[in-house]
Amino acid sequence: MDPDRRRPNFFAGPYLDRRAELREAADWLASARADPATLYVIGRGTTQLVYVEPEPRIAFVTGDHPIVREAAEPQLTLLGWFRGTRSVLVELDPQDAAGEEPPWLPGAKFRELRPLSNDLPSEEGGLLAYARAMSIWRARHRFCGTCGSPMVSERAGHVMRCMKCGQESFPRIDPAIIVLVSDGERALLGRQASWPPGRYSTIAGFVEPGESFEDAVAREVFEETNVRVRSANYHSSQPWPFPSSLMVGFHAAADAGAEVRVSGELEDARWFTREELLGGTILPPSQSISYRLITTWLRDPSLIPGIDET
Secondary structure (H helix, E strand, O other), rough: OOOOOOOOOOOOOOEEOOOHHHHHHHOHHHHHHHOOOEEEEEEEEEEEEEEEEOOOOOEEEEOHHHHHHOOOOEEEEEEEEEEEEEEEEEEEEEOOOOOOOOOOOOOOEEEEEEHHOOOOOOOHHHHHHHHHHHHHHOOOOOOOOOOOOOEEEHHHHOOEOOOOOOOOOOOOOEEEEEEEEEOEEEEEEEEEOOOOOOOOOOOOEEEEOOOEEEEHHHHHHHHHHOOOOEEEEEEEEEEEOOOOOOEEEEEEOOOOOOOOOOOOOOEEEEEHHHHHHHOOOOOOOOOHHHHHHHHHHOOOHHHHHOOOOO
């Protein structure tokens, strides 16, 4: 068994006490505002307010800041208790004219999360990933999918309810599988045309309705590479808020010598030996679950199930 199996992936882990029961409290916002220790994360569209120097970190603000005092309840979402302190998301209008560097918080900048991921502390990365996913979901559910009427924010920002028909919408995630396939001596990797030259990664794709994760592994690998997997074993998962995925990671076994034929979204796919991967092949970013699946296999190929089965 992988000795590192229990380590959470980046954006995941016990970084937050969500205290979901407090979302039901009618006075949740009054309690947050009355608590001088409450910290606020500021979001604008898909960007968030951070300090980038001397190293990236969240630019928390307190309740006495004008940007918080002026925020209306529909702009606020209770995230939970981060490092023992209540944390609330404040969503500004995406068209806010403050610019990239708002004058009301010197030194802070609105930045996209993804380019900062390698440098953010892991717990802060997790909190921003959660906040970003909530912002995207709320922005996409401003109107009812049943009758088209406006939606209102309820339960501390975690439910959007239709003002006309009462239909409730809850935060959504898009499950996707991501898999390192091996034939024992080699690993199957592919690349998309939009990636940096020379970069290869594991096979991934969204789970379809009526499909299990294991079914999705077999289907996606075959659709994109023409390789059939014989067995698959769950490894770990990772929230991936770009925009709203949950990556469910697997290791899978395939028959030795299986021919690769590319289709779908991939520009190229092929088998790599351990020596090739260790010798300079460009791998995905280290904070991604794809990188972890690959490096786990590099440490111990025997962890892939079914490799030695006849």
